[in-house]
Amino acid sequence: MAGIKEPLLPVPGFAALGMNVGIKDERLDFGVVHAAGPCTAAGVFTRNNFPGAPVLVGREHLADGQLQTVVVNSKNANVATGLSGVEDSRRICRAIGDALGVAPELVLPSSTGVIGVRLPVERILAACAGVPAGLRPDREGWEGFARAIMTTDTRPKAISLQVGAATLTGVAKGAGMIEPNMATMLCYLFTDAAVPVSVLDKALRAAVNASFNRISIDTDTSTSDTVVVLASGSAGPVPEADLAAALAEACLYLAKEIARDGEGATKLIELRVSGAPTPEAALAIAKSVINSPLVKTAIYGADPNWGRLVMAVGKVFAHPVPLEALRISFGDPAAGLAISAASQSPETLARIADYLKGSELRLHLSVGAGPATETVWGCDLTEGYVRENAYYTT
Amino acid sequence: MAGIKEPLLPVPGFAALGMNVGIKDERLDFGVVHAAGPCTAAGVFTRNNFPGAPVLVGREHLADGQLQTVVVNSKNANVATGLSGVEDSRRICRAIGDALGVAPELVLPSSTGVIGVRLPVERILAACAGVPAGLRPDREGWEGFARAIMTTDTRPKAISLQVGAATLTGVAKGAGMIEPNMATMLCYLFTDAAVPVSVLDKALRAAVNASFNRISIDTDTSTSDTVVVLASGSAGPVPEADLAAALAEACLYLAKEIARDGEGATKLIELRVSGAPTPEAALAIAKSVINSPLVKTAIYGADPNWGRLVMAVGKVFAHPVPLEALRISFGDPAAGLAISAASQSPETLARIADYLKGSELRLHLSVGAGPATETVWGCDLTEGYVRENAYYTT
Numbered sequence: 001m002a003g004i005k006e007p008l009l010p011v012p013g014f015a016a017l018g019m020n021v022g023i024k025d026e027r028l029d030f031g032v033v034h035a036a037g038p039c040t041a042a043g044v045f046t047r048n049n050f051p052g053a054p055v056l057v058g059r060e061h062l063a064d065g066q067l068q069t070v071v072v073n074s075k076n077a078n079v080a081t082g083l084s085g086v087e088d089s090r091r092i093c094r095a096i097g098d099a100l101g102v103a104p105e106l107v108l109p110s111s112t113g114v115i116g117v118r119l120p121v122e123r124i125l126a127a128c129a130g131v132p133a134g135l136r137p138d139r140e141g142w143e144g145f146a147r148a149i150m151t152t153d154t155r156p157k158a159i160s161l162q163v164g165a166a167t168l169t170g171v172a173k174g175a176g177m178i179e180p181n182m183a184t185m186l187c188y189l190f191t192d193a194a195v196p197v198s199v200l201d202k203a204l205r206a207a208v209n210a211s212f213n214r215i216s217i218d219t220d221t222s223t224s225d226t227v228v229v230l231a232s233g234s235a236g237p238v239p240e241a242d243l244a245a246a247l248a249e250a251c252l253y254l255a256k257e258i259a260r261d262g263e264g265a266t267k268l269i270e271l272r273v274s275g276a277p278t279p280e281a282a283l284a285i286a287k288s289v290i291n292s293p294l295v296k297t298a299i300y301g302a303d304p305n306w307g308r309l310v311m312a313v314g315k316v317f318a319h320p321v322p323l324e325a326l327r328i329s330f331g332d333p334a335a336g337l338a339i340s341a342a343s344q345s346p347e348t349l350a351r352i353a354d355y356l357k358g359s360e361l362r363l364h365l366s367v368g369a370g371p372a373t374e375t376v377w378g379c380d381l382t383e384g385y386v387r388e389n390a391y392y393t394t
Numbered sequence: 395m396a397g398i399k400e401p402l403l404p405v406p407g408f409a410a411l412g413m414n415v416g417i418k419d420e421r422l423d424f425g426v427v428h429a430a431g432p433c434t435a436a437g438v439f440t441r442n443n444f445p446g447a448p449v450l451v452g453r454e455h456l457a458d459g460q461l462q463t464v465v466v467n468s469k470n471a472n473v474a475t476g477l478s479g480v481e482d483s484r485r486i487c488r489a490i491g492d493a494l495g496v497a498p499e500l501v502l503p504s505s506t507g508v509i510g511v512r513l514p515v516e517r518i519l520a521a522c523a524g525v526p527a528g529l530r531p532d533r534e535g536w537e538g539f540a541r542a543i544m545t546t547d548t549r550p551k552a553i554s555l556q557v558g559a560a561t562l563t564g565v566a567k568g569a570g571m572i573e574p575n576m577a578t579m580l581c582y583l584f585t586d587a588a589v590p591v592s593v594l595d596k597a598l599r600a601a602v603n604a605s606f607n608r609i610s611i612d613t614d615t616s617t618s619d620t621v622v623v624l625a626s627g628s629a630g631p632v633p634e635a636d637l638a639a640a641l642a643e644a645c646l647y648l649a650k651e652i653a654r655d656g657e658g659a660t661k662l663i664e665l666r667v668s669g670a671p672t673p674e675a676a677l678a679i680a681k682s683v684i685n686s687p688l689v690k691t692a693i694y695g696a697d698p699n700w701g702r703l704v705m706a707v708g709k710v711f712a713h714p715v716p717l718e719a720l721r722i723s724f725g726d727p728a729a730g731l732a733i734s735a736a737s738q739s740p741e742t743l744a745r746i747a748d749y750l751k752g753s754e755l756r757l758h759l760s761v762g763a764g765p766a767t768e769t770v771w772g773c774d775l776t777e778g779y780v781r782e783n784a785y786y787t788t
Contacts, residue, residue: 050708050717080704080717080735115701116738293687294783301784307509310474314444323444323474341474344510382784383777389688390695390776 008142009160011167011190013037013234015135018144021127023120024075024113030124031148032131033171033190034069034100039230041067042201043108044208046225053078053085054109055224057093061105065197067230068106070188071096072149074173077224078111078119088121095128110186112151112173112224142169149173149186152388157257163246166193166235172254187212187227187254194233195243203244204229211251214376215259216291227251259377260360264384267299272364274373281319282374285367288316296381302356304349306339313365327366330355402536403554405561405584407431407628409529412538415521417514418469418507424518425542426525427565427584428463428494433624435461436595437502438602440619447472447479448503449620451487455499459591461624462500464582465490466543468567472505472513482515489522504580504620506545506567536563543567543580546782551651557640560587560629566648581606581621581648588627589637597638598623605645609653609771610685621645653771654754658778661693666758668767675713676768679761682710690775696750698743700733707759721760724749 010016016033023029043062045055061067071092078085093107111119135141146156150173160169172187189204208227229247260268271290276282289295292312298305309328313321329338330352337352355361404410410427417423437456439449455461465486472479483505487498505513529535540550544567554563566581583598602621623641654662665684670676683689686706692699703722707715723732724746731746749755 047711048705048708049711049714050704077701080701082717082735114699115704116735117701293779297780297783300780303785305508307471307474307511310444310509311442314442317441317443320443323476341476341510381780383780385687386691386694386775386777386780389691391697 007160008139008146008158008171009167009169010137010139010142011169011232012192013232014190014192015137016141016145017131017134017136018146018148019127019134021073021123023073023123027075028144028148028150029073029075030127031072031145032069032096032135033145033188034135035190035230035232036234037232038066038068038106039232040065040195040197040200041108041228041230042197042204043226043228044205048225050080052111052224053081053089054111055226056086057089058108058110058226058228061093061108062228064105065201066106067108067228068102069096069100070108070110070228070230072110072112072186073119073124074149074151075113076111076117076119077113077115079115079224081116081118084118088119091121092124092128095125096131099128099131108228110149110224110226112149112186142171146171152263153261155261157254157261159250159253161246161250163191163193163242164238166191166238168193168246168250170250170254172258174258186224187251189227189229189247189250190232191229191243192232192235193243194235194237195231199240199243200229200231203240203247206244207247207251210248211255214374215255216287216376216378256377259379262379262385263388264382264386265379266359266382267380268360269299269378269380270360270362270375271378272362272373272375273367274364275325275366275368275370276319276372276374277368277370279372279374281370282372283376284316284319285313285321285365286374286376288312289365290376290378293381296378299356299361300380300382302353304352304356306344309365310341313367321367325366325368329364329366331362333364401554402533402540402552402565403561403563404531404533404536405563405626406586407626408584408586409531410535410539411525411528411530412540412542413521413528415467415517417467417517422538422542422544423467423469424521425466425539426463426490426529427539427582428529429584429624429626430628431626432460432462432500433626434459434589434591434594435502435622435624436591436598437620437622438599442619444474446505447475447483448505450480451483452502452504452620452622455487455502456622458499459595460500461502461622462496463490463494464502464504464622464624466504466506466580467513467518468543468545469507470505470511470513471507471509473509475510475512478512482513485515486518486522489519490525493522493525502622504543506543506580536565540565546657548655551648551655553644553647555640555644557585557587557636558632560585560632562587562640562644564644564648566652568652580619581645583621583623583641583644584626585623585637586626586629587637588629588631589625593634593637594623594625597634597641600638601641601645604642605649608769609649610681650771653773656773656779657782658776658780659773660753660776661774662754663693663772663774664754664756664769665772666756666767666769667761668758669719669760669762669764670713670766670768671762671764673766673768675764676766677770678710678713679707679715679759680768680770682706683759684770684772687775690772693750693755694774694776696747698746698750700738703759704735707761715761719760719762723758723760725756727758
């Protein structure tokens with residue numbers, strides 16, 4: 001797998017658009033990606049017990065492993081809208097299907113935005129007739145799609161990779177209501193590689209587990225999380241391992257982009273926990289630290305308050321770590337910015353404070369001599385997060 | 395049990411002080427409460443896996459159910475300070491014991507403040523000789539103690555109750571690094587009632603479980619949490635039920651005071667979950683909502699974004715609630731400020747927005763027809779929380 005990281009390479013055989021249909025204001029709020037024919041498809045969805053209407057309909061449409069079209073609106077999540085919301089989602093699939101000449105079951109619907117408000121569905125339905133004329137196979141069409149699905153994101157998120165003769169392009173959004181341990185946010189991946197459903201499904205689950213399930217912005221789990229991949233097959237088969245590696249790379253890139261663009265975030269934090277007895281212990285410790293408001297605010301303030309890292313490791317009641325085994329390092333291991341209960345000089349703390357002023361931070365917690373290592377990504381907690389979320393609907 | 399809620403009634407037979415010993419700056423940082431003779435005593439401590447040195451020493455001294463003196467310093471937690479930290483804590487107990495003529499094992503030490511920095515123990519030891527002269531049986535002595543144990547608290551927290559002929563006075567501190575489900579923060583309760591250790595222990599555990607274990611400020615669990623009660627016996631025995639009720643009332647009052655004074659908080663939130671199948675389900679749902687950053691920021695902004703409450707109920711994967719069973723009410727049930735997936739008018743949302751502008755909020759989630767109800771307390775998440783915690787040590 002060769003990695004062209006030029007964002008947003010159009011995938012041959014697909015076309016895309018982003019447009020405004022007036023769901024809330026004049027910003028782009030409606031996006032479509034459409035393949036020339038039916039694709040094999042796989043997906044994972046939110047574990048929230050109140051999934052949005054589009055998640056319910058999307059799971060149904062994905063059940064046979066085939067999709068041709070993805071239709072997404074932002075500014076309204078169509079969640080907690082009851083049976084009317086489900087019917088709204090179905091009507092959108094039918095209208096898009098009619099306009100594009102595909103069965104509604106080949107359409108995956110998504111919605112993201114405010115919860116608990118009925119979709120202005122007539123505006124969306126009215127716009128569907130114009131979709132065929134608006135779809136573009138070029139980069140502008142894809143960029144429009146990437147922008148149309150944004151909510152509080154400050155920038156579009158996309159990646160393209162070459163897998164042999166095939167292209168893989170992923171587009172994602174997500175900036176808040178994000179917590180690891182499940183399929184997370186909206187992410188759509190498209191490839192012209194030929195991939196059997198079972199291979200696609202397995203590769204996607206592995207990629208999501210190592211990426212979106214390892215990021216956290218605020219511990220809150222969205223009701224709309226969706227990650228799907230469509231493979232058209234027009235570029236022919238590719239080695240299974242190459243496809244899996246490309247999916248993993250794309251998902252990890254997009255997951256980090258989401259963490260970096262977390263609501264109000266000023267810093268991307270990569271946290272590695274090693275030396276744990278089991279992967280579960282490593283992940284539990286990593287999540288406790290990456291989710292701790294006191295760790296996140298200290299990092300925002302570039303405060304080398306390592307006691308808060310100790311506290312966050314110590315509050316994982318199920319997986320105690322001997323304090324004398326705990327070693328915390330910052331940045332490149334070669335830089336020697338490491339502290340432990342036995343050793344923390346004022347000079348080291350001053351250098352760590354300097355390091356924490358950066359916008360991409362790497363922390364490593366060594367917690368013992370065990371075999372397990374896990375890595376997670378998150379962001380700092382700032383006044384900006386509070387401001388963005390205090391007045392979201394009003 | 396008659397409730398005099400006049401804060402800070404001195405308990406006959408005890409004396410107290412608050413003073414500055416220069417641990418960090420010129421503010422009060424050292425407090426002592428001392429009984430005329432040995433008291434029966436009970437306590438609960440943090441479940442954090444890295445308890446502070448004073449917690450280790452305190453557990454040891456409390457093992458025989460007897461204490462006579464409580465010595466507390468703020469501005470430094472003496473946590474993650476290794477064996478030297480434990481020795482520092484023992485030296486303080488010995489110095490106070492020598493000065494007051496009590497065995498060191500009758501002294502309970504506590505420290506609260508920054509983690510991972512060695513105590514300036516010589517300054518504390520030097521101050522101990524002056525403690526006997528400084529102790530006062532009057533209200534000023536007790537107020538000094540209540541102020542000396544504060545960290546980011548904006549005000550002292552105390553309550554006094556009459557239990558028959560006996561007095562019960564509780565003093566607490568705590569404003570951050572606070573998460574339910576364990577003994578929490580620093581709280582000291584003193585009474586002149588005569589109470590057997592087993593009764594005192596049982597009553598204290600019940601009171602803590604219904605109060606401090608039901609509050610949350612930021613999901614972070616301190617390494618120093620301590621709640622102890624000393625009963626001198628000089629006022630004679632009181633009915634067990636009266637003592638238990640007084641302890642419960644004092645702990646609940648102080649727990650709510652702590653939630654109300656959460657770092658940066660502008661609102662106290664009382665959240666009741668009813669209709670759950672089990673107490674575990676009710677508590678898990680209540681904690682998910684009271685800890686959700688998106689719920690907390692919406693309440694800060696008085697934004698009637700009820701979809702976030704739905705999300706926070708839905709992310710309790712282990713206890714699914716049917717969406718149609720969920721009913722959310724605000725304030726006095728008689729006011730009719732209730733919404734559900736089936737019913738939310740713009741007028742109701744506007745009235746809820748008005749209600750949310752208050753500083754004491756009551757929310758009630760009805761989640762079904764089950765028998766279990768739980769109540770928890772928390773606070774909003776504000777820019778003030780971020781500011782206070784971004785630059786704590788620097």
